[in-house]
């Protein structure tokens with residue numbers, strides 16, 4: 489099997505690449521720098537020439553501008569990076585399985601409710617709009633899988649991930665705001681990658697939620713992480729996600745029953761996710 493990971497040097501791309509290689513597949517990674525093949529996916533010609541020249545059995549697109557403020561500031565660029573490549577990919581490939589990594593950022597106002605693949609979406613910001621457009625482009629092909637998720641992990645470069653920020657803030661006693669009205673079902677990128685590769689092997693198509701089997705608040709996530717990592721929360725306040733400077737969906741719980749039914753195993757709980765992050769964190773030290 490020949491697999492291409494677009495965005496191979498990012499938080500998810502690194503974990504996915506490791507899992508693809510661990511399973512013995514032939515692998516090609518793409519990013520703008522430090523990847524096996526380097527180009528900008530917003531360059532239509534570069535992307536379609538690459539896909540026509542190379543033959544893949546599976547393409548997994550993880551590329552996105554994930555910074556919400558950057559998407560608000562430059563909606564045109566956000567569209568070119570987050571949405572349009574999905575359409576170019578669908579048009580360029582033949583007999584190839586396309587996996588578009590999406591988001592959970594579509595649900596608001598119903599607290600810790602779980603949302604399934606057909607729950608009504610609300611597009612509150614440019615990030616959500618551009619990710620949703622990418623979903624629609626991908627679903628134009630019957631050989632596509634769109635994966636909604638909320639991921640956590642390590643990037644190990646200058647741009648700290650959420651988990652790296654929590655760990656560093658605790659170590660330096662920097663201030664942390666705990667949001668107890670912001671609900672997620674975050675899964676670690678390595679547990680996500682294993683489950684995604686299992687779904688791909690089972691030839692799963694359409695839309696699927698792949699996340700933790702539990703919904704928890706960001707505050708609960710941080711408290712659990714701090715306890716399991718043996719850290720200390722000193723400089724904290726409790727805040728509301730509704731006070732953040734731009735509209736952000738906050739009821740992001742995902743119902744993962746469809747994925748669990750196909751996979752025939754339970755997806756990780758909050759505790760499983762944090763224990764997995766702890767193993768990875770100490771392996772990196």
Ligand SMILES: NC(=O)c1ccc[n+]([C@@H]2O[C@H](COP(=O)([O-])OP(=O)(O)OC[C@H]3O[C@@H](n4cnc5c(N)ncnc54)[C@H](OP(=O)(O)O)[C@@H]3O)[C@@H](O)[C@H]2O)c1
Pocket residue numbers: 494495496497498499500501518519520521522527528529530549550551552553554569589590591592619637638639640643
């Ligand atoms: N992180 C989250 O909290 C989260 C939550 C839910 C869903 N997701 C989704 O999960 C996916 C992966 O997120 P992530 O956190 O792993 O992102 P990330 O760490 O920012 O990685 C993005 C990857 O894409 C590459 N890239 C960015 N712009 C590019 C361009 N124009 N052309 C080619 N490559 C480009 C980056 O490398 P270069 O910059 O070197 O090109 C990097 O390899 C995204 O689709 C995101 O929407 C993320």
